[in-house]
Amino acid sequence: MGRKFFVGGNWKCNGTTEEVKKIVSVLNEGQVPSSDVVEVVVSPPFVFLGLVKSSLRPDFHVAAQNCWVKKGGAFTGEISAEMLVNLDIPWVILGHSERRLILNESNEFVGDKVAYALSQGLKVIACVGETLEQREAGSTMDVVAAQTKAIADRVSSWSNIVLAYEPVWAIGTGKVATPVQAQEVHFELRKWLFANTSPEIAAATRIIYGGSVNGANCKELAAQPDVDGFLVGGASLKPEFIDIIKSAELK
Numbered sequence: 001m002g003r004k005f006f007v008g009g010n011w012k013c014n015g016t017t018e019e020v021k022k023i024v025s026v027l028n029e030g031q032v033p034s035s036d037v038v039e040v041v042v043s044p045p046f047v048f049l050g051l052v053k054s055s056l057r058p059d060f061h062v063a064a065q066n067c068w069v070k071k072g073g074a075f076t077g078e079i080s081a082e083m084l085v086n087l088d089i090p091w092v093i094l095g096h097s098e099r100r101l102i103l104n105e106s107n108e109f110v111g112d113k114v115a116y117a118l119s120q121g122l123k124v125i126a127c128v129g130e131t132l133e134q135r136e137a138g139s140t141m142d143v144v145a146a147q148t149k150a151i152a153d154r155v156s157s158w159s160n161i162v163l164a165y166e167p168v169w170a171i172g173t174g175k176v177a178t179p180v181q182a183q184e185v186h187f188e189l190r191k192w193l194f195a196n197t198s199p200e201i202a203a204a205t206r207i208i209y210g211g212s213v214n215g216a217n218c219k220e221l222a223a224q225p226d227v228d229g230f231l232v233g234g235a236s237l238k239p240e241f242i243d244i245i246k247s248a249e250l251k
């Protein structure tokens, strides 16, 4: 199929300098499949990007966890896409549910961010996902389609986007989606891309799963045909992240 397996580690708002150095040294020693087989991207908090970038093995890459919606300027506390490009940070995570829900980022705002980051040359891990309430109301597909549409409406190319399906009820809860639940939404998202972007984009875009992924449950999830990798939170701070990267071998 030609979709290279993708494993992202979202460190969220965690870590001290010492802890970051430890995580990097575990990653640097890890035996993992070659970068022909798996693309690995870790996303430390902004303040550690430089440290991680300068000490991380060259076959792994770094991502910021957010960036400003347009050109930088008088936006206190924000980090612009231009700054990330200037620091040679290739990736950015946008639309994470923690930002959508806690910081009230709307679908449109996230779509604007994705379009602007791409226009500056960044690659984007764009996150979508429903809450438990929305799942129980039967609106999972409507929610993730609306989130995806707000991106699709604003971008012309998907070649630098990885779509991360992260059901909110599975994030940090230990309640992982079953492989069947994950496959079902990934399949529907690919179908949505097929109908609303192009067959080529649907076939080529990596759709990765996030939400309580760990070293034990990753294999069964990775075996699903439309699961092209993972966005890992808690377990990306631990040595088991290496085991999750190795699940690429199952593809």
Ligand SMILES: O=C(CO)COP(=O)(O)O
Pocket (backbone or CB within 6 Å): 010, 096, 166, 170, 171, 172, 173, 174, 210, 211, 212, 213, 231, 232, 233, 234, 235
């Ligand atoms: O939000 C996530 C990754 O972006 C998932 O977090 P957990 O793996 O800790 O559930």
